[in-house]
Amino acid sequence: MEERKYIGIDIGGTTVKLAVLTKEGEMVHKWEIPTAKEEAGKTIVSDIAATINDTLNSLNVDKTMVEGIGAGAPGFIDQQTGYVYEAINIGWKEFDMGRALSESTGFPVWADNDANIAALGEKWLGAGKECDSMLAVTLGTGVGGGIIVNKKVINGANGTGGEIGHITVKTEGGHYCNCGRYGCLETETSATAIARKAAEVKASGTSSYLHTINEPTAKDVFEGYEKNDEGCIGIVSDVTDQLGLALANLAVSINPEKIVIGGGVSKAGESLLNPLKKAFESYALPRVNDVCDFSIAKLGNDAGVIGGAYLVKTKSEK
């Protein structure tokens, strides 16, 4: 008998990633199309519907075997309805994406913020496997988060759940954030923030390693850290201290089994995790620290489509 299929979609500013998975998490097929951002993204949904139709036909997947679509997009989204309050990078605002996608494909649609969907992916098949509760943190250009409790993502009252990038970590002297405030976690621990700190340290002349690099990135900072460069050690210590504090304060409230770190900065691996765990331990209630493991994300760019499929699985099995 043919197995039920789940479609996961990860709608990004450049490409829309798609995948068909089975109930057991086997990836049947994955592919991507460009994101047509022209005219406030008005053809994106029909583009998606067309490519799904074509691909299911060429895969010979019987459409009655498709349980539904789980979609992630950057922004504020109502998980119950798939209504997009705002997705700036894509151009959508007050758009009933759930209904539009469902009507144009004929499948039920569930949706959530891309960071939340990625967290679900890591929970199902990645670093958070078997965890009922976890925090997923994405350290990239910005800082995103997905919080899973009792096996479900916290989507929140208006789709803002898990926006940990906007935790205030510096009440004084903080850097300006795109959200209009100052001293957010994002302005202190993202790849962008690390590069900014690297430029400052380089200018101060306290890093012989960064001194040789034209425009040092977060990657350079961790390489300098591994070579025991004092300036780079200072930056990593500062960043992991602030991230460790924010995560410990969240962990004492959520008491998760695992914290999974993804995004570009997470490629630093143990050079990031070791000082981060040390900072976390110094701020967390011992009982909270005892049960909380840290891990680097495992699914990379596939986390979103896998999480989308898992959203379908959890919603349709209820």
Added chain:
Amino acid sequence: MEERKYIGIDIGGTTVKLAVLTKEGEMVHKWEIPTAKEEAGKTIVSDIAATINDTLNSLNVDKTMVEGIGAGAPGFIDQQTGYVYEAINIGWKEFDMGRALSESTGFPVWADNDANIAALGEKWLGAGKECDSMLAVTLGTGVGGGIIVNKKVINGANGTGGEIGHITVKTEGGHYCNCGRYGCLETETSATAIARKAAEVKASGTSSYLHTINEPTAKDVFEGYEKNDEGCIGIVSDVTDQLGLALANLAVSINPEKIVIGGGVSKAGESLLNPLKKAFESYALPRVNDVCDFSIAKLGNDAGVIGGAYLVKTKSEK
């Protein structure tokens, strides 16, 4: 036809409060017995079983109509099993309270930390009515918390969910906390902390109001605040700033519909809520602030027994 009944129990260091409620939340009867803390609290469970048996008989409640017992106790408790990791005030440690209470009463038992149970009570019949997500904060001798998301309490990986009193708010110069660390929310915003700050301000001579009071309490500080005493205004501003920051950082992660403040300090009402809301607004992502209401808790000492009954309702209806 006789209605199903739920029994709620709130086990405290001095008394055990009990109540029988109907499915619709009608309080059939409430009463209390002393907490027998002698010999590590070994007779507490049999005392509870005996008083429940006697009371159901005198109320003429048919025992087959009792759906179960929901119990709260101060400490770390596994919600799935009612296993008490530790309840210091009562003397229990590594005690399978859920099983003991179930065997001695013949009813199914669910349990959780007292702050979490109180949050459930406020959610069912109090200030958090109709809310799917809320933060309940208890400002008393210490600072407790209960977090409700998707209508359920966050109990956590080892019963530490909602321990917001141990959020670190001062990384430097913080006061010592019973947890062994420094600068916890509890050491900065509890009634105890406010009284400590009052003594300091009184000694500094900057408060004409506190100058006249022998051992000023949190209540005195809010009274001075209402009389525009400069020293008291400083304390309230300091306390609400730190509480507002901690709650805003939690709210940007959870995105709750409501924050409910209870405990002795909450009797200050608007004098607490107004500066707290202002501080919260300054630290919270605007979108999070937009949907988040503040309210003083409504159920007082009954929150625990009502929440216990609600725990039975939610668990048994599944």
